[in-house]
Structures are given as structure tokens and as C-alpha cells.
Amino acid sequence: MSDMQTVEFREALRQALDEEMTRDERVFIMGEEVAEYNGAYKVTKGLLDKWGPKRVIDTPISELGFIGAGIGAAMTGLRPVVEVMSFNFSFVAADQIISNAGKMYYMTGNRYSVPMVIRGPNGAAAQVSSQHSHCVEAIYGNLPGLIIVAPSNPYDAKGLLKSSIRSNNPVLFLEAELSYGDKMEIPTKEYLVPIGKAKVVIEGKDLTIVSHSRMVNMCRTVVQELAKQGIKAELIDLRTIKPLDIATVAASVRKTNRCVLVEEGHYFAGICAEVGFEIMQICFDYLDAPIERVCQRETPMPYSKILEKETLPTVPRILAAAHRTLR
Amino acid sequence: MLLIRNFEVRAEAAYLQGKIGGFFHSYIGQEAIQTALLQVLGKNHWYVTTYRCHALALLLGATPNELMAELFGRTTGNAKGRGGSMHFYTDRLLGGFGIVGGQIPVATGAAFSIKYQDKQGEIAVCFLGDGAVAQGAFHESLNLASLWNLPCLYVIENNQWGMGTAVERAVSIERLAEDLAPAYKMKGYTFDGMDYFHCYEGFKHVFNEMLETGRPVIVEAVTERFKGHSISDPGLYRTKDELKASMTRDPVLIMKQALIEAKLLNEESYKKMDQAEKEKVLAALEYAEKSPWPDPSTLEEDVFAPENGVAS
Numbered sequence: 001m002s003d004m005q006t007v008e009f010r011e012a013l014r015q016a017l018d019e020e021m022t023r024d025e026r027v028f029i030m031g032e033e034v035a036e037y038n039g040a041y042k043v044t045k046g047l048l049d050k051w052g053p054k055r056v057i058d059t060p061i062s063e064l065g066f067i068g069a070g071i072g073a074a075m076t077g078l079r080p081v082v083e084v085m086s087f088n089f090s091f092v093a094a095d096q097i098i099s100n101a102g103k104m105y106y107m108t109g110n111r112y113s114v115p116m117v118i119r120g121p122n123g124a125a126a127q128v129s130s131q132h133s134h135c136v137e138a139i140y141g142n143l144p145g146l147i148i149v150a151p152s153n154p155y156d157a158k159g160l161l162k163s164s165i166r167s168n169n170p171v172l173f174l175e176a177e178l179s180y181g182d183k184m185e186i187p188t189k190e191y192l193v194p195i196g197k198a199k200v201v202i203e204g205k206d207l208t209i210v211s212h213s214r215m216v217n218m219c220r221t222v223v224q225e226l227a228k229q230g231i232k233a234e235l236i237d238l239r240t241i242k243p244l245d246i247a248t249v250a251a252s253v254r255k256t257n258r259c260v261l262v263e264e265g266h267y268f269a270g271i272c273a274e275v276g277f278e279i280m281q282i283c284f285d286y287l288d289a290p291i292e293r294v295c296q297r298e299t300p301m302p303y304s305k306i307l308e309k310e311t312l313p314t315v316p317r318i319l320a321a322a323h324r325t326l327r
Numbered sequence: 328m329l330l331i332r333n334f335e336v337r338a339e340a341a342y343l344q345g346k347i348g349g350f351f352h353s354y355i356g357q358e359a360i361q362t363a364l365l366q367v368l369g370k371n372h373w374y375v376t377t378y379r380c381h382a383l384a385l386l387l388g389a390t391p392n393e394l395m396a397e398l399f400g401r402t403t404g405n406a407k408g409r410g411g412s413m414h415f416y417t418d419r420l421l422g423g424f425g426i427v428g429g430q431i432p433v434a435t436g437a438a439f440s441i442k443y444q445d446k447q448g449e450i451a452v453c454f455l456g457d458g459a460v461a462q463g464a465f466h467e468s469l470n471l472a473s474l475w476n477l478p479c480l481y482v483i484e485n486n487q488w489g490m491g492t493a494v495e496r497a498v499s500i501e502r503l504a505e506d507l508a509p510a511y512k513m514k515g516y517t518f519d520g521m522d523y524f525h526c527y528e529g530f531k532h533v534f535n536e537m538l539e540t541g542r543p544v545i546v547e548a549v550t551e552r553f554k555g556h557s558i559s560d561p562g563l564y565r566t567k568d569e570l571k572a573s574m575t576r577d578p579v580l581i582m583k584q585a586l587i588e589a590k591l592l593n594e595e596s597y598k599k600m601d602q603a604e605k606e607k608v609l610a611a612l613e614y615a616e617k618s619p620w621p622d623p624s625t626l627e628e629d630v631f632a633p634e635n636g637v638a639s
Contacts, residue, residue, distance in 0.1 A: 028443070054443070060474065065432050065467025072436020072451075075421050076373055078443060095464075099426050100433060105632045109406035111416045113632035144630045168632040 005188045010043045010180040012154035016161035021051055027165055030057040030066055031083030040085045041180050067093035071100050074116040084120035087136045101170040102145035117164045119173035123264045127308060130300035135265030137241050140172055148241040150174040152216035154184040156239055159193025176214040198245035204234035207258035207325055210249055210275060212238040215262050215313060222318045241271055246278045253279055257288040258325040262313055267295040292321035328358040328579055329604040331382040334391055337608045338398055342558055347398045351412045354382040356553035359578035360484055361386055363526035367534055370419050373437035375430045376454040378413035380423040387417040391611035401618035408621045428462030431455055435468040438479035450478040450537055458489030460498050472543035473511040479543045490556040491564040504547035513543055520550030521576045
């Protein structure tokens with residue numbers, strides 16, 4: 001048997017779920033269409049057949065109810081993995097995520113923890129308009145007590161989901177609808193990817209580009225374009241938004257002295273605003289140019305594909321930002 | 328009941344002296360309900376309640392000392408001084424929840440756990456106020472609990488007021504449990520929440536039924552709080568006569584009268600009992616007063632539970 005396998009993003013996630021369900025009988029999956037329908041995006045395909053309805057549970061369209069129930073189950077000894085069909089639907093359960101999951105361990109004086117994963121697609125898909133396209137990491141990132149993970153590729157997705165299920169804390173695990181079909185060679189043997197560790201995915205010396213989730217792939221194209229122009233950019237994938245691995249970012253910026261931050265979500269109080277501030281604080285003397293950022297413009301997501309493309313980060317916008325730092 | 332009454336009276340006095348801060352929601356007037364329920368069920372279930380949580384914590388075994396220290400914001404407090412009046416816990420009490428209705432899905436999840444782990448004889452008990460009946464979280468929880476056959480007992484303590492809004496101005500049905508339950512294929516009951524014995528008999532019936540069916544049940548315990556919604560509420564929405572009338576049905580006095588009539592109690596033994604509970608609470612005040620404040624250097628500890636090296 002080969003020690004490597006080529007899998008889609010969704011299959012990497014499915015393997016993580018299946019392996020962790022094998023490892024720990026307290027782990028169960030619940031969400032809309034996860035069981036009989038085999039998952040809205042087929043992440044849970046085949047899991048009902050294998051594990052049965054006790055551990056793979058279809059819910060009604062009732063996010064407030066079932067995310068809250070997941071928190072109660074987590075507080076009383078289980079390890080729920082709750083799928084949201086879109087993280088935009090998590091907003092109707094915001095009270096449960098914000099006031100209960102995120103605050104519980106601290107508020108109870110360490111009496112109750114919430115070992116629970118909420119996972120599903122985040123951000124834009126293809127022309128699904130404003131109410132299905134919002135990026136949630138900046139919103140939830142403002143709340144102490146929540147771990148936020150956002151992998152960009154199948155390898156990290158599998159290893160990070162396994163770590164998230166084993167975590168003793170509430171984890172928001174952000175996927176991307178447009179990435180579920182992405183293929184990659186990953187090990188057949190079990191592995192974990194640690195939470196809270198960014199990764200230098202391409203090494204360079206001229207500037208640092210920092211991104212996460214689906215935008216990392218767009219940044220790869222940018223790095224290739226810059227290389228054609230003789231510019232060696234270093235690309236960092238944050239992988240975990242919170243806790244933020246600022247050390248890896250800072251080490252790179254101290255080397256390159258220039259930095260472009262890229263995120264799919266909006267400018268105002270976004271992840272880039274936080275990362276940029278932390279770089280300014282600890283790398284101020286190393287910066288040879290102002291930090292640049294490319295984010296979603298300050299609009300709700302429009303439907304028309306022309307406008308949709310215009311509001312999201314694009315390769316030309318990131319390239320222009322890179323060149324501004326090199327002036 | 329006397330411990331609860333004494334605790335609330337003395338804690339309120341300490342609040343007015345400036346020793347306790349934040350919100351403070353008194354359980355005075357409602358004591359019969361949770362006392363009777365605990366007497367029937369015992370501690371070995373999952374319990375969830377509202378911010379009016381002092382009584383349930385005491386009934387589930389939290390000491391007056393640790394609770395008073397929590398109210399005083401001390402490091403020896405029930406939640407290390409991080410929770411305050413609305414967030415009390417025990418090994419069986421999941422809280423103490425500050426958002427109206429926010430506790431209901433959590434209790435439903437605790438019932439899910441009991442079923443998943445096949446814990447025979449256990450149920451989850453969720454207390455909520457009449458105000459929470461209007462919250463969507465209640466509807467979603469009832470639907471899930473009925474759909475999935477979860478052993479969750481929802482007890483609506485109808486104290487007539489959602490802060491200053493009378494229940495009939497907030498909820499479109501009259502009998503909160505009995506009118507609502509059939510829509511979810513559940514059973515609904517109404518108890519006299521001022522009468523310990525009525526509650527006791529009622530909860531006994533409901534608990535036995537739940538052990539048999541494994542199904543959720545809704546109970547409305549009709550009561551009236553004798554204090555404002557919280558300590559800062561002067562209660563101008565009800566007249567003094569109305570309050571006086573409801574206080575003639577004080578649950579402590581009703582129980583005392585019944586026990587005297589049954590010759591199980593006399594004025595003297597009652598006074599002795601009351602004095603004993605009062606002394607416990609006075610000792611708790613002293614304990615809280617003498618307890619150390621939290622060390623500011625611990626402020627940022629415990630935002631996350633330890634990972635035991637597994638995940639990171």
C-alpha cells in the first residue's frame with residue numbers, strides 16, 4: 001500500500017471525522033443534512049452508514065437549538081462536532097457561541113469546559129449573494145475563549161480537524177465551499193497538525209505575504225507572478241487565526257522588512273487589522289515600508305459575478321499592494 | 328427553604344451596604360418550587376437555571392460560604408470571583424445563565440448526553456422564567472427534545488413579571504405549560520408554586536412519568552417574586568396592595584402553617600431552625616468578608632481549558 005493518497009478537501013475532512021469517531025466514542029456529528037443526505041457538501045458522506053443514527057444525527061433547521069444543545073452535550077461529557085451548512089447560519093446561534101461556548105470555562109471558575117467543534121463553509125462561494133457569503137473570523141475573533149482554525153489545503157484540514165476534535169475548547173473550524181474539490185497528496189498514515197502554528201509555505205526574502213484559508217491559493221499565484229519579475233516573496237499561511245502565531249509572521253517580516261496582508265473578509269476591524277497592528281508593535285524598527293493589506297471592500301457581497309469579483313481580493317490588487325511596499 | 332430565605336435577605340443587605348456589586352436577583356417568594364423538586368429528584372441529575380440561581384446552588388450542595396464569597400467577588404468564591412450573582416455552579420449545576428432563554432438549549436443538550444450515554448434514572452432539569460417563554464430558544468429546544476425523545480424537564484417559574492412587563496402582556500397563551508405542551512406532543516402541568524406540598528406531589532408524578540417514558544415534560548409553577556426583578560428595581564409596576572396580597576401566600580409561611588397543623592413543628596422549633604440557618608449565613612458573610620481578593624496577576628488565566636498537550 002502506498003504511503004500517500006490523493007484526496008479532495010472534503011475527503012480529508014471526512015477521514016478526520018471517521019478516524020476521530022473510531023478513536024473516541026464520545027465524538028458524534030450533528031447538523032443539517034449530515035446523515036441521510038450525506039452532507040450538503042458531501043463531507044459526511046458514508047458516515048451514517050458506518051456509524052449509524054446515534055452518532056451521525058440529522059437536525060432540523062434550528063441552529064440556535066442544536067448548537068446550544070451541542071454546548072450542553074460538551075459540558076456534560078461528550079465531544080460534539082456540529083456542522084453548519086454555512087457559517088452565515090451561525091449568526092442565529094450567536095448567543096450560544098458567544099455567551100455560552102466562548103465564556104464558559106473562564107466564567108465558571110474552571111468548572112465546565114466546552115470541547116466542541118463547529119465546522120462548515122465560511123465566506124464567499126459562487127454568486128450566493130450577501131447573506132451566504134460573509135467571513136466570520138473577524139467577528140468571532142473578537143471574543144476571548146474561542147479557537148478559530150481556517151486551513152487552506154487538504155493536508156492541514158485533516159490534521160487540524162483531528163486536533164480540533166481533541167481540543168478541550170470550543171473550536172470554530174472554517175472551511176471554504178470553493179475549496180471542497182481541491183485535491184492534494186496527503187499521507188495515508190494518521191497525522192495531526194497542531195493548532196496555533198502558522199506555516200511558511202513559500203520561502204522568500206523580498207517581502208512577506210500573510211493570508212489564510214482560500215486566499216492562500218490566490219497568494220500562491222501572486223508569488224509566482226512576482227517571481228517572474230525577479231521578486232522573491234515569502235508566503236505565510238496562518239492556518240489558525242486564534243491563537244495567532246505572530247512569532248512566525250514576525251520572524252519573516254524581520255527578514256523581508258516588507259509585508260502585505262490578505263484576507264477574504266472586510267477591511268474594518270478585520271484579521272489583517274489585528275495582524276498588522278501586532279507587526280507594527282513588535283517589528284516597527286524592521287519595516288522599510290508601510291504594511292499593506294488587501295481585503296474585501298466595504299460592501300455586502302453583491303450577486304452579479306462582475307461585482308462579486310470586484311469586492312473580493314484579486315491577484316492584480318494584491319500585486320499592486322506588493323509593489324507599493326517595494327517602492 | 329429557610330436557608331434560601333436567610334441567604335437572600337442577608338445578601339441583599341450586604342448589597343445595600345455596597346459589599347456586593349452588579350446584578351442581584353432574589354429568589355424570595357419562589358422557594359417552594361426548587362426545594363420541592365430537589366426533594367423529589369435528588370442531586371444526581373443535570374441542572375440548569377436562570378440568573379436567579381442562588382437557591383438552586385444551595386439546594387445542590389454549594390456552601391453558603393463559597394456563594395457569599397462569590398457575591399463578594401473573592402478568590403474563594405464559587406466561580407473564583409469571575410461569575411458573580413448570576414453564575415453559580417456545582418458538579419451538577421451547569422449554571423446560572425445570564426441571557427434570558429440562553430440556558431434552555433444547553434439543558435436540552437445535557438438531556439441529549441444522558442440519552443447518548445444511556446444513564447438510566449437521570450434527567451436534565453431546566454428552569455426558566457415566564458419571560459423566556461417568548462424566546463425562540465425555548466421553541467427550538469422543545470421541538471428538538473420532543474423530536475429526539477430527550478429526558479428534559481422544563482420548569483417555567485411563572486413569577487408574573489418579565490422585569491416590569493406582566494406575563495399577559497408578553498405571552499399570547501394563558502396556561503404556559505398546558506397550552507404549549509400539546510403543540511410539541513408533550514405533557515404539560517400547572518402547579519401551585521407557593522405550596523411546597525403541591526409542588527412535591529406534582530414533581531413526583533412528573534418524575535415517575537419521565538422515568539417510564541423518557542420523554543420531555545413542561546411544568547408551569549405559578550408563583551410571585553416578592554422582590555423587584557433585580558435589586559435595582561423598585562417594582563413600581565405593581566401596587567403595594569397587590570404585593571401584600573401575594574405575600575399572604577408566602578411559601579415559607581404556608582409550609583410552616585401546614586407543619587404546625589400536622590404537629591410536626593411549633594413556633595419555638597421554627598424559630599430555632601430559622602436561627603440556625605441565619606447563623607450559617609452570618610458565618611458566610613464573615614467568611615466572604617475575610618476572604619482574599621483575586622490576585623490581579625491571575626486575570627488572564629483560564630480563558631482556555633488546558634489541552635494536555637494533545638491538540639497544540
